[in-house]
Amino acid sequence: MSHSRSTRMPAEPDVDRKALWVVRELGLPAIIKTCVSCRATRHRPTGKIRVNANGKLLDVWMLIGCEQCDRTSKIPVHERVHVQALDHERLVMFENNDPAMVRRLAMDAALAGRAGYRLDWTGTWDLETDLPFYDLAKDDPASLEVLVRFELPVPIRVEKLLRAGFGLSRSAVRGMVGSGRIRLPMALDAKVRADFSLFVLATEP
Structure with missing residues (x-):
């Protein structure tokens, strides 16, 4: 008897807060x-x-x-x-x-x-967030879901979005993604051009 193998996606975490990032259109490429x-x-x-x-x-x-x-x-x-x-x-x-x-x-x-x-696409977009500065370097007992919306289909590397949105260095972004603190639906080095969500997991209080 054969069994089919299925890949289960991890469940989305419960979130305490939501934020919206919008890739605003500044001009055509x-x-x-x-x-x-x-x-x-x-x-x-x-x-x-x-x-x-x-x-x-x-x-x-x-x-x-x-x-x-x-x-x-x-x-x-x-x-x-x-x-x-x-x-x-x-x-x-x-x-x-x-x-x-x-x-x-x-x-x-x-x-x-x-x-x-x-x-x-140089100079065609800017990232607008509705967040007060969210300091991921500090412990925070509240989880966060970030909704990313695109006004134009500009291909942007995920790492660049995170660095711009959270004000983090490249090494800090890679460290938090590697540890699972930041959860993404695609690879950090991928380029995205359409709406998606990411999660920031809470730390222990």
């Missing part, structure tokens, strides 16, 4: 690709999306401008796609240069991978 005119590499969205129809087939491009010489380039979003294959609301957003759609395309890592450029 720069689009890094070489300009064919001046060979500079940094581009920004122009706010325009071009839709070209050839019968029932559509090409859709996001237009970007070189930060140095202002040359406009095209990023292919859809190529030779049948009009009926596109969601109507999405197509209307393309045709109207909808700012929300431009923002979504400008931060789309999958699009960057397909089109052969990368995103530079």
Whole structure:
């Protein structure tokens, strides 16, 4: 008789306090690709999306401008796609240069991978916490759950978030994660871009 092996996740601890950290959006990432005119590499969205129809087939491009010489380039979003294959609301957003759609395309890592450029997220975010300074170096009999919310899908190393949020050194963060005082749902060296929760366990009073 065979037995299936299951991996049980540790139960979430009881928490006495909750805190909210928000990764605030300061701006859109720069689009890094070489300009064919001046060979500079940094581009920004122009706010325009071009839709070209050839019968029932559509090409859709996001237009970007070189930060140095202002040359406009095209990023292919859809190529030779049948009009009926596109969601109507999405197509209307393309045709109207909808700012929300431009923002979504400008931060789309999958699009960057397909089109052969990368995103530079430097200076695009700041971490806002609703905590008074929470000194993890001291004993505290109360446990804490921290809810981390992202206003934009910027990839941030977990260790960097903890250092910024708690004001700790790299060695202190690694020590507390290693001891189990800070509990994470992913590896400390992982990069996150979506909402998650972490726990700070209480110390003995």
